[in-house]
Amino acid sequence: MASGIAREQTVEVPPGVAAAVVEARTIGVVASVEAAGPRRARVAIDYPWRELVSDLPQLLNLLYGNISLQRGIRIAGVDWPAELLRQFPGPACGVAGLRALTGVAGRPLLAGALKPVGLGVRELARLAGDCARGGLDLVKDDHSLADQPSAPFRERVLTVAEHVARANRQSGRSCLYVPNLTGPVDRLAERLDDLRDAGVRAAMVAPMLLGLDAVRALAAAAGGAGVALVGHPALAGSLCAPRQGFAPEILFGDLFRIAGCDAVIYPNTGGRFPFTLRDCRAIQRQLLAPLGGLRPALAMVAGGIDAARLARWLPEYATDTIFLVGGSLLGRPDVAAAAAELAELVAGRASSGGGRG
């Protein structure tokens, strides 16, 4: 089966069809096979990537193109060649850049979400202002806010940005508005101009909705414009199922970072999604680990985090974490006051030491 994978992902013809010299320079080589159970094995395959990977779509293809169509094959880890990674600039801002944009040092960051879809521009802007006034470090659009009639993209971005900027002038802080940029790939350049017009310095993209390579191309333009990118996991779940796809830390940790995400949103354990704490911490570790010359990126842990749970989860993650508080905040009668309570919790974390990471 290991040889089958190595062949399927490269020459893709039965033995004996291709000339020996072509196979020799192109086929994957099974480097090791270790039994991991009665019907499972951990296999290492060495691919001649210089001959095969000309771009990011082709990298995805080499890692998991045709074998995605088979069953029970999972990419558990990748030893990235530094020379291969040099093709990809990765995060333009990274951890340091996002900390500079928000003016937050020495503690985790706190983010809120503008939702639900269906709210008008004024209501979203008021909510964003409350979050910023309450002391959140980032406030992001819900990933379902796109360019709907209830809150069209450009109008929403300009108005929400103005409300957040006003709150920042009052508070002296630098809450960062992160609109959802996920939309038609042929309109991303125009929407990046909208962000510039609004003075917005960050945006959210869902790499699996947009295409990972569209994010890579966007990241180059966004980096030039000083706009940080936050990756959202919509549609990515099937690509990291337990016996299929990529290990979550490879998909959200390595691949989203290689595409240029400065922060990556993923579901916290214990919420509405079946991620384990091990998965969640592995993603974060991977986002912060050395990866060629690429900047480290921030984990943005999301899903069912309210005040009680925030206290529970704060010690479980590194200081370089963004905690995304969702619906629980929006349900409170005074959103700014509720945000302030959470902000206090996180500020307390700064003095309590480095935590795990």
Next chain:
Amino acid sequence: MASGIAREQTVEVPPGVAAAVVEARTIGVVASVEAAGPRRARVAIDYPWRELVSDLPQLLNLLYGNISLQRGIRIAGVDWPAELLRQFPGPACGVAGLRALTGVAGRPLLAGALKPVGLGVRELARLAGDCARGGLDLVKDDHSLADQPSAPFRERVLTVAEHVARANRQSGRSCLYVPNLTGPVDRLAERLDDLRDAGVRAAMVAPMLLGLDAVRALAAAAGGAGVALVGHPALAGSLCAPRQGFAPEILFGDLFRIAGCDAVIYPNTGGRFPFTLRDCRAIQRQLLAPLGGLRPALAMVAGGIDAARLARWLPEYATDTIFLVGGSLLGRPDVAAAAAELAELVAGRASSGGGRG
């Protein structure tokens, strides 16, 4: 669980958080729940798509964004509103266009693949010429041929196209060369120019490697240039696993067609991939079925088809099918003669009646 899905995919906040008026116009509505086993149910959810879907990424998000991160939820069918589909032009050529480009009527089409990656431009061109001379209707690049040093994109396309054109002049037929266009999204326009320079009228794209919306955007430009698009399933497998993702006929049948693929490659049953005959025929049925005003698209059935198996599979698919013969052809000492044998088999199908479909 059904209500949970309807909420997760739309307002994404717990009950009571959003204003009733906003929920009323935005939330998904569970239309029916039918038990399908002790722990399975078939659920219909009615989404207020006019409020939610502004573009193709957002359509994917609504169908399967966040719930992709949960387990055991699968999109088994979609009742497409005709008005929603009007946003998407779909295939520019479709079945009729591809038949016109190849000059083939009344019988299935036969395609060959240029591989393996690692072959040089001359060798690929010679192989393509042999396939064309032998009577294949299409000859496509392997999906692993991108822009590698062994056969750079522009040089490959120009040279292979020239060899196929020469074979066509000799044979009087119109074998269609289908180079692999899958590559960096910000270079697709330039590569489309390369195709134009080479007089090439079709190209292959892998929607999951490129991003489905990148294919949609490309299809508009390609359609304008008279270039048909053939979709490849690389990386798409995890999105149609048995208890996760989309039913294969929704992913390859509806979504690839909505994005603008004129033909869609997928693995035949009985080959190296675990697709059932039911899946394979369902995809084809969906590609040909009415779908708003979108043109029907051709199924391109692939994977382990050799001369013996071709005879076996010919009666199982509709006349509007492309059979893709892979490595078995390339292993033969005289490729043109081997192609001619296959072409004869398929020509025989024309007189044997309509087959199933």
